[in-house]
Amino acid sequence: MESKLFRDIITNSPNGILVVDEEQKVRFLNKSVERFLKIEPSAAIGCPLYEVIPEFQNMEKMDGQIYGVEIEGKTYYTIPFQMKEEEGRKDTVFFILDLYENKLLRSELSSQKEMIKELEEILEGSFDGILVTDAEGKILYANSSYERVAEIRKKDMEGKYMKDLMNPVWMPNSVAYIVAEQKQPVSKRQIVKSGRHIIVTGRPVFNKKANYIKVK
Known part of the structure; x- marks a missing residue:
């Protein structure tokens, strides 16, 4: 029950989550990565990361553990970290944030707040x-x-x-x-x-x- 819930949360997270193994082959990507980067899981799972997303070879360190990567004219922030499995295998997890999408959400929220303010004034x-x-x-x-x-x-x-x-x-x-x-x-x-x-x-x-x- 808990593992299914955990997987559902990861799969449906608004932020992109991508996992690669020690050989840098893609093990998992969630729906947000599919949407952000237009990647089909069937075409990515088991393939080398840099073949699936070549732009990840050119990630630039922004601040601390945060990296920036540009893909098709859009900038993404990504935070990689290692996760050690029980069997001793070390996977790398990438959190990917779509800045453009978040700007749209902030813009929409700002617009809604303005509309509420105008309605209150009326x-x-x-x-x-x-x-x-x-x-x-x-x-x-x-x-x-x-x-x-x-x-x-x-x-x-x-x-x-x-x-x-x-x-x-x-x-x-x-x-x-x-x-x-x-x-x-x-x-x-x-x-x-x-x-x-x-x-x-x-x-x-x-x-x-x-x-x-x-x-x-």
């Missing part, structure tokens, strides 16, 4: 009060308009559940829990601390698998 600028909770009623987000309309300070909502804010006088129940139960949009009248009456509408949010996950 929600914050809305005149309507907006509150988002998870399926259990935990408060995930509230804009300034909700703070004004519901007369509840943001700092009093941070990390709280709607049940923590319920009050027998001005909030005997929360629309978040009604929506969670009925799984459909719900509107209800609510009294705020000053005695004003407001209309609160809650809408369920479902994920791609149609599972209920949030209320807004």
Whole structure:
């Protein structure tokens, strides 16, 4: 069980992992090496490393145990180390990192963070009060308009559940829990601390698998 799990982790690692024996013949390469370098395992296993990846003969030491190698115009970082097997055989393992792919991932992450920031600015600028909770009623987000309309300070909502804010006088129940139960949009009248009456509408949010996950 453990050896299968370990092998699955290595096989599906986002970083390339390649193993050669003492004669520098390829013993193993994972899916990332296949993807990075477009190498078929059947054409590589048992073959000399420098025939499979000639560029590895020109690896340049970058820092410590880190080497750089350029393959078809792309730069990879690789970290080689020796692994001694129980039978006394010494294999060499290469960790291979695709810098270009990681740059794309960082760029995509940066873009998503920017989109989230813009969305938060749009929600914050809305005149309507907006509150988002998870399926259990935990408060995930509230804009300034909700703070004004519901007369509840943001700092009093941070990390709280709607049940923590319920009050027998001005909030005997929360629309978040009604929506969670009925799984459909719900509107209800609510009294705020000053005695004003407001209309609160809650809408369920479902994920791609149609599972209920949030209320807004």
